[in-house]
Amino acid sequence: MIALTLAEIASAVGGELVSGAPERVVDGSVETDSRLVGPGSVFFALLGEETDGHRFVPNAVEAGAALVITERATELPTNATLPADAAQTADAAQTADAPTAQIVVADGYAALAALAHEVVARVRASSADRVDAEGRPAQLKVVGITGSNGKTSTKNMLRTILEQHGATVAPQGSFNNHVGAPISMLRITHDTRYLVVEMGASGVGHIAKLVSIAEPDVGVVLKVGLAHAGEFGGIEATQRAKSEMVTDLPATATALLNVDDDRVASMRDLTAAHVVGFGTSADADYRITGIETDRSGTRFTLTAPPVRHAGDESADRSRSADPTMPGGTDHLPESVDVRLVILGEHHAMNASAALTVAHLWGVPLATGAEALASMTRAERWRMELLQGGPEGVTVINDAYNASPDSTAAALRTLAQIVRPGERTVAVLGEMAELGEYSTEEHDRIGRLVVRLGIGQLVVVGRGAMPIHQAATLEGSWDGESVFIEDVDDAVHQLQDMLRPGDVVLVKSSKSAELRFLGDRLGGVPE
Numbered sequence: 001m002i003a004l005t006l007a008e009i010a011s012a013v014g015g016e017l018v019s020g021a022p023e024r025v026v027d028g029s030v031e032t033d034s035r036l037v038g039p040g041s042v043f044f045a046l047l048g049e050e051t052d053g054h055r056f057v058p059n060a061v062e063a064g065a066a067l068v069i070t071e072r073a074t075e076l077p078t079n080a081t082l083p084a085d086a087a088q089t090a091d092a093a094q095t096a097d098a099p100t101a102q103i104v105v106a107d108g109y110a111a112l113a114a115l116a117h118e119v120v121a122r123v124r125a126s127s128a129d130r131v132d133a134e135g136r137p138a139q140l141k142v143v144g145i146t147g148s149n150g151k152t153s154t155k156n157m158l159r160t161i162l163e164q165h166g167a168t169v170a171p172q173g174s175f176n177n178h179v180g181a182p183i184s185m186l187r188i189t190h191d192t193r194y195l196v197v198e199m200g201a202s203g204v205g206h207i208a209k210l211v212s213i214a215e216p217d218v219g220v221v222l223k224v225g226l227a228h229a230g231e232f233g234g235i236e237a238t239q240r241a242k243s244e245m246v247t248d249l250p251a252t253a254t255a256l257l258n259v260d261d262d263r264v265a266s267m268r269d270l271t272a273a274h275v276v277g278f279g280t281s282a283d284a285d286y287r288i289t290g291i292e293t294d295r296s297g298t299r300f301t302l303t304a305p306p307v308r309h310a311g312d313e314s315a316d317r318s319r320s321a322d323p324t325m326p327g328g329t330d331h332l333p334e335s336v337d338v339r340l341v342i343l344g345e346h347h348a349m350n351a352s353a354a355l356t357v358a359h360l361w362g363v364p365l366a367t368g369a370e371a372l373a374s375m376t377r378a379e380r381w382r383m384e385l386l387q388g389g390p391e392g393v394t395v396i397n398d399a400y401n402a403s404p405d406s407t408a409a410a411l412r413t414l415a416q417i418v419r420p421g422e423r424t425v426a427v428l429g430e431m432a433e434l435g436e437y438s439t440e441e442h443d444r445i446g447r448l449v450v451r452l453g454i455g456q457l458v459v460v461g462r463g464a465m466p467i468h469q470a471a472t473l474e475g476s477w478d479g480e481s482v483f484i485e486d487v488d489d490a491v492h493q494l495q496d497m498l499r500p501g502d503v504v505l506v507k508s509s510k511s512a513e514l515r516f517l518g519d520r521l522g523g524v525p526e
Contacts, residue, residue: 001042001186002119003027006067009042010103012118013111018073020101026066030115030186032179039064046108046179047071053108060100067101071108076100109178116182117213124215126190136362138166138193142214143357146199146207146245147222147258148238149406150350151176153342153378154222155198157354160375161368162361166193173379176200181210194361201241203233208244218357219245219273220256222349224263225405226437234435239263249273256356258349259284278356279349286356293345295394295417300348302369303335304359336365339373343383343396343417346409350378381515383410386522392500397518402431402509404441408448414505415452422501423455427494427517429508430463439466446470446481456497457481460490461512487513491520 004012007022028040034056037043043060045053045068057068061077068076105111124140132138143158145151152174159170169192171184176198188195199210211219224239246255246267253273259265260279268275278286291300338355340347355368377384381400389395398410411426418424426449434441446467449457451474459468462485471481484490498504498521506518519526 001027001030002122002189004119006101006103008118009067009069009115013069013103013105013114015069015103015105015111018102018104019076020067024066024101026101028066030112030183031060032112032183034059034063037063037065040066042067042069044068044108044112045070045074046112065100067103069103069105069108069111071105073104074102076102112179112182113209113213116185117215119188120185120195120214123188123190123192127193132166140188140192140195141218141361142195142197142216143218143220144197144199144211144214144216144245145220145222145353146201146242147220147264148225148242149403150222150346150353151198151200153347153382154220154350154353155196156379157351157372157375158196158357161354161358161363161371162194162196164367164371165358165363167191168194168196170196171198174198174200177202178206178209182213185214199245201244204237204241205244207241208248211245211248216249216253218254218256218360219249220353220357221245221264221267222258222353223261223405225403226434226441235263235437243267243270246271246273254360256353256360258353260349276356276360278352286352286359288348288352291345291348293343293413293416295343295419297342298340298345298347298351299338300352301335301337302352302355302365303333304356304365306333334359334365336369338369341373341376342378343385344409344413345416346406346413347378347383381518383413384518384522386518386524388523389521390495390498390500392502393498393521394503395518395522396503396505397515397522399429399506399508399512399515399518400510402429402507402512404431404434404437404445407431407445407507410505410507411445411448411452411454414503415454418503422503423499424453425456425458425498425502425504426454427458427460427490427504427506427514427521428464428467429460429512429514432463432509432511438463442466443470447474449481450474458490458494458497459483460487460508460514460517461485463512464508487517491517494521 003025006020006024010017030042031037032044037060043065057074058077127140130138162168169188175184197214199207201207224242247270251272255271255273255275257264258279259277259281277284280288285305287303289301358368384397386395414424443466447470449471457471468481468483506514508514
């Protein structure tokens with residue numbers, strides 16, 4: 001976190017400083033898990049559904065926290081180790097009396113959001129007049145990314161591109177909720193040039209809150225699908241929730257929309273921001289063509305419009321003086337052939353979103369594509385190719401999460417990459433949080449397995465039973481479906497079942513825990 005005094009933090013979060021010198025400076029990491037606290041950290045004691053963060057305040061203090069933010073005044077241990085830099089603070093004597101300061105707030109979650117907003121605003125203001133080595137504006141740029149599928153992969157791709165052009169902060173893993181996203185924002189410093197924020201939600205209003213904290217310059221909507229539709233209350237509610245990414249963007253911002261998805265494309269009517277479309281459609285500003293995928297990865301061509309759409313006049317002026325930059329004086333369309341090592345035609349959409357954001361911020365498409373070519377995987381357990389298990393068996397572990405759309409895309413990829421003489425095997429678990437759509441969508445996936453000609457289907461877990469039932473009822477099929485209720489049993493049966501030349505897709509929601517099954521089949525060390 002950037003350096004702030006206790007008084008400034010208390011003001012930002014609307015809390016009362018009950019111990020610690022107001023002028024003392026804090027600049028350590030911000031944590032909500034006491035196990036991650038180190039000397040100088042800020043610890044938020046949050047009230048969770050299963051535990052109360054106030055229970056772990058003593059642990060945070062013992063670990064050297066400089067500040068704890070609580071919802072009630074809490075007695076702090078007095079034998080905590082004083083942070084090493086305490087003697088250099090503005091009031092060493094008072095610090096020694098209270099090595100860990102405390103601020104009491106009404107709502108810990110609201111305080112976390114408020115602090116993140118304050119930090120982003122301060123860094124944005126301090127970088128307003130910053131220029132890079134070539135004299136181009138280098139103010140902090142913020143992008144928010146949402147969608148039913150592809151958020152984490154797109155975030156990782158964009159980070160890979162941007163970090164070659166300036167200090168970039170993006171969340172690790174899927175830190176995309178009301179806690180993880182603010183924590184990620186609080187990692188920026190005054191040197192940060194790019195902030196990539198993944199924004200997830202489980203209900204209407206969640207993304208709007210994250211947008212109000214980060215105030216993104218570009219808001220990306222990838223897809224509206226049935227992922228988490230049960231939590232949202234239906235596909236229409238999901239659409240409303242995802243549209244919050246763009247509804248409050250100002251006219252100076254850019255809304256980047258997947259125009260291949262009608263629900264996303266319709267969001268252009270909901271925003272004052274400049275709208276840029278990407279996709280395979282002929283009317284896409286950034287158009288994807290020629291998608292191909294095989295065992296070596298995914299290939300496609302991305303073509304940018306003749307004039308860059310940025311909503312950033314200062315950046316436009318800097319590019320107009322340099323015809324090598326997007327939207328320069330030659331006004332020619334820019335096109336690039338993209339080669340990803342990552343499997344799956346659906347990653348063409350994710351990569352195009354990342355390339356487009358970077359291009360809007362002045363990174364040539366060819367430069368971005370070169371960066372993406374270095375990625376060996378989008379994220380752990382996402383179309384991850386494993387070949388360390390039984391000899392001659394290839395495992396694609398895509399079991400971090402699953403929705404009907406992502407499962408269908410993974411199955412299509414499996415069917416596309418198989419070589420003559422090989423057998424395709426789909427190991428599928430439950431797609432969770434589908435609510436009223438659950439039976440219908442599991443049924444649809446089972447029938448798709450048959451229609452794609454998958455050689456063997458293994459369905460794991462009671463929640464995925466409709467996949468097995470639908471596949472067995474679909475009709476004439478050279479393959480067969482096996483239902484196994486227990487994950488451990490599935491591992492043992494698959495180890496006996498698999499043979500050289502098999503290509504195995506493992507796909508399920510996180511709750512089904514098939515990602516660990518995939519690791520075991522793929523020979524990943526425990």
